[in-house]
Amino acid sequence: MKVACIIFLLLALAIVTQSRRQRRHYWSKSRCLEKTLEEREEYADVVLAATVRRVRRIERHLVATVVIKGIFKGSHYLNNVHDRRKKIYKTGEGRYIRIKGLGNPKICDNMVYPRDTRIFLLKYEKNGDLFLNSSLVRITLNNMERTDAAVSSEYKLQ
Structure with a gap:
Protein backbone atom coordinates (compact mmCIF):
# COMPACT_ATOMS: atom_id res chain seq x y z
CA MET A 1 0.00 0.00 0.00
CA CYS A 32 5.84 34.66 -29.74
CA LEU A 33 5.76 35.12 -33.50
CA GLU A 34 6.34 38.71 -34.56
CA LYS A 35 6.82 40.28 -37.97
CA THR A 36 10.02 42.14 -38.78
CA LEU A 37 10.43 45.73 -37.66
CA GLU A 38 10.10 46.90 -41.26
CA GLU A 39 6.79 45.06 -41.73
CA ARG A 40 5.40 46.31 -38.41
CA GLU A 41 6.40 49.88 -39.28
CA GLU A 42 4.32 49.72 -42.47
CA TYR A 43 1.15 49.02 -40.47
CA ALA A 44 1.81 51.77 -37.91
CA ASP A 45 0.41 55.28 -38.36
CA VAL A 46 2.78 56.80 -35.80
CA VAL A 47 6.30 55.67 -34.88
CA LEU A 48 8.02 57.50 -32.05
CA ALA A 49 10.59 57.14 -29.29
CA ALA A 50 9.27 58.08 -25.87
CA THR A 51 9.95 57.78 -22.15
CA VAL A 52 7.16 56.46 -19.95
CA ARG A 53 6.17 58.80 -17.13
CA ARG A 54 3.13 56.99 -15.72
CA VAL A 55 1.16 53.77 -16.28
CA ARG A 56 -2.44 53.51 -15.10
CA ARG A 57 -5.18 50.95 -15.34
CA ILE A 58 -8.42 52.32 -16.79
CA GLU A 59 -11.13 49.66 -16.67
CA ARG A 60 -9.46 46.58 -18.20
CA HIS A 61 -6.77 48.41 -20.15
CA LEU A 62 -3.43 49.98 -19.33
CA VAL A 63 -2.75 53.55 -20.41
CA ALA A 64 0.73 55.08 -20.41
CA THR A 65 1.54 58.76 -20.30
CA VAL A 66 4.78 59.27 -22.21
CA VAL A 67 7.12 62.12 -23.14
CA ILE A 68 8.07 62.14 -26.82
CA LYS A 69 11.83 62.02 -27.43
CA GLY A 70 11.74 61.69 -31.22
CA ILE A 71 9.20 61.19 -33.99
CA PHE A 72 10.04 58.86 -36.88
CA LYS A 73 6.67 58.84 -38.63
CA GLY A 74 3.21 60.38 -38.35
CA SER A 75 3.88 63.77 -36.79
CA HIS A 76 0.78 65.11 -38.57
CA TYR A 77 -1.37 62.64 -36.58
CA LEU A 78 -0.01 64.03 -33.33
CA ASN A 79 -1.51 67.44 -34.13
CA ASN A 80 -4.96 65.89 -33.58
CA VAL A 81 -4.21 64.03 -30.34
CA HIS A 82 -6.02 65.52 -27.34
CA ASP A 83 -5.47 65.25 -23.64
CA ARG A 84 -8.24 64.28 -21.25
CA ARG A 85 -9.40 67.92 -21.01
CA LYS A 86 -9.78 68.04 -24.81
CA LYS A 87 -7.01 70.60 -25.13
CA ILE A 88 -4.37 69.99 -27.74
CA TYR A 89 -0.88 69.47 -26.32
CA LYS A 90 2.11 71.17 -27.86
CA THR A 91 3.49 69.34 -30.87
CA GLY A 92 6.84 67.64 -31.26
CA GLU A 93 9.52 66.50 -28.86
CA GLY A 94 8.95 67.05 -25.16
CA ARG A 95 5.20 66.66 -25.61
CA TYR A 96 3.17 64.44 -23.29
CA ILE A 97 0.72 62.00 -24.90
CA ARG A 98 -1.32 59.02 -23.71
CA ILE A 99 -0.96 55.60 -25.30
CA LYS A 100 -3.69 53.01 -24.87
CA GLY A 101 -3.72 49.26 -25.53
CA LEU A 102 -0.80 48.26 -23.34
CA GLY A 103 -1.03 44.83 -21.72
CA ASN A 104 -2.79 43.38 -24.77
CA PRO A 105 -2.09 39.61 -24.78
CA LYS A 106 -2.16 39.57 -28.61
CA ILE A 107 0.99 41.72 -28.66
CA CYS A 108 4.23 40.00 -27.62
CA ASP A 109 6.27 42.69 -25.84
CA ASN A 110 3.52 44.94 -24.51
CA MET A 111 4.45 46.05 -20.99
CA VAL A 112 6.19 49.24 -19.93
CA TYR A 113 7.12 50.71 -16.60
CA PRO A 114 7.85 54.29 -15.52
CA ARG A 115 11.21 55.57 -16.83
CA ASP A 116 11.32 53.00 -19.67
CA THR A 117 12.34 54.50 -23.01
CA ARG A 118 11.08 52.56 -26.02
CA ILE A 119 10.15 52.90 -29.67
CA PHE A 120 6.35 52.78 -29.94
CA LEU A 121 4.55 51.68 -33.11
CA LEU A 122 1.05 53.13 -32.82
CA LYS A 123 -2.30 53.16 -34.58
CA TYR A 124 -4.23 56.44 -34.71
CA GLU A 125 -7.98 56.30 -34.04
CA LYS A 126 -10.32 58.95 -35.45
CA ASN A 127 -11.33 60.06 -31.94
CA GLY A 128 -7.74 61.18 -31.32
CA ASP A 129 -6.54 58.14 -29.34
CA LEU A 130 -3.26 56.34 -29.98
CA PHE A 131 -3.18 52.55 -29.54
CA LEU A 132 -0.20 50.22 -29.35
CA ASN A 133 -0.07 48.45 -32.71
CA SER A 134 2.75 45.93 -32.21
CA SER A 135 5.53 44.99 -29.83
CA LEU A 136 7.61 47.68 -28.20
CA VAL A 137 11.17 48.07 -29.51
CA ARG A 138 14.08 48.59 -27.14
CA ILE A 139 16.17 51.70 -27.71
CA THR A 140 19.51 50.70 -29.21
CA LEU A 141 21.54 52.44 -31.87
CA ASN A 142 20.87 49.55 -34.26
CA ASN A 143 17.09 49.65 -33.66
CA MET A 144 17.02 53.44 -34.07
CA GLU A 145 18.89 53.17 -37.39
CA ARG A 146 16.64 50.34 -38.61
CA THR A 147 13.49 52.26 -37.69
CA ASP A 148 14.74 55.42 -39.37
CA ALA A 149 15.73 53.46 -42.50
CA ALA A 150 12.37 51.69 -42.67
CA VAL A 151 10.46 54.96 -42.37
CA SER A 152 12.66 56.89 -44.81
CA SER A 153 12.56 54.09 -47.42
CA GLU A 154 8.76 54.10 -47.23
CA TYR A 155 8.62 57.83 -47.90
CA LYS A 156 11.07 57.53 -50.79
CA LEU A 157 8.75 55.03 -52.49
CA GLN A 158 5.72 57.33 -52.30
Missing part, protein backbone atom coordinates in the same frame (compact mmCIF):
# COMPACT_ATOMS: atom_id res chain seq x y z
CA LYS A 2 2.81 2.43 0.89
CA VAL A 3 4.63 1.59 -2.32
CA ALA A 4 1.49 2.31 -4.37
CA CYS A 5 1.04 5.68 -2.63
CA ILE A 6 4.66 6.63 -3.25
CA ILE A 7 4.40 5.67 -6.93
CA PHE A 8 1.15 7.65 -7.25
CA LEU A 9 2.73 10.75 -5.65
CA LEU A 10 5.79 10.51 -7.91
CA LEU A 11 3.57 10.26 -11.00
CA ALA A 12 1.47 13.22 -9.86
CA LEU A 13 4.61 15.26 -9.24
CA ALA A 14 5.95 14.39 -12.69
CA ILE A 15 2.68 15.46 -14.34
CA VAL A 16 2.57 18.78 -12.46
CA THR A 17 6.22 19.51 -13.29
CA GLN A 18 5.66 18.69 -16.95
CA SER A 19 2.60 20.95 -17.19
CA ARG A 20 4.55 23.85 -15.61
CA ARG A 21 7.36 23.40 -18.12
CA GLN A 22 4.89 23.45 -20.99
CA ARG A 23 3.20 26.61 -19.69
CA ARG A 24 6.53 28.35 -19.22
CA HIS A 25 7.57 27.30 -22.74
CA TYR A 26 4.25 28.45 -24.19
CA TRP A 27 4.67 31.98 -22.83
CA SER A 28 8.36 32.28 -23.66
CA LYS A 29 9.42 34.87 -26.22
CA SER A 30 10.60 32.15 -28.60
CA ARG A 31 6.95 31.10 -29.05
